Amino acid sequence: MKPNEGRLQTSEHILAKILEGRLEGITVGISKFKEESGLLEIISTADLRALDLKEIESEVNNIISKGLPVNKPVMDRAEAEKVADLGKVPASVARVTIIDIEGFDKRPCRDPHASNTSEIGHFKILGVEKVGADRYRFVFLVE
Numbered sequence: 001m002k003p004n005e006g007r008l009q010t011s012e013h014i015l016a017k018i019l020e021g022r023l024e025g026i027t028v029g030i031s032k033f034k035e036e037s038g039l040l041e042i043i044s045t046a047d048l049r050a051l052d053l054k055e056i057e058s059e060v061n062n063i064i065s066k067g068l069p070v071n072k073p074v075m076d077r078a079e080a081e082k083v084a085d086l087g088k089v090p091a092s093v094a095r096v097t098i099i100d101i102e103g104f105d106k107r108p109c110r111d112p113h114a115s116n117t118s119e120i121g122h123f124k125i126l127g128v129e130k131v132g133a134d135r136y137r138f139v140f141l142v143e
């Protein structure tokens, strides 16, 4: 695991949840992580470059500052389906890890994450690029 990866990963879940709450009809796409930054692709017909990034950033930081425990239960697929959207989990996967940011968000993910949102640090969005017809890429870091 890269030093920042768990923190970046966990902040990505928070960002995805906040974007889903603010924007109608978006789809959360792939995410990728480098040593110092992460990226999250969002599929949207609206131009996401028009968003107020400072406002979104502060919503993410607000969740981080709540110090929410991050639970990582591993469940049988049938159980996991009751608590999260498994649309992106291949059908062959029988046991699913749910990343449960207590009281805030649950989604399946197999990568390393922080154990508490307070470990993430300060979240910052570096920018949003348009990378396809309906596809936008958020680039972010934690410091």
Ligand SMILES: [Zn+2]
Pocket: 009, 010, 013, 099, 109, 110, 111, 113
């Ligand atoms: Zn994740």
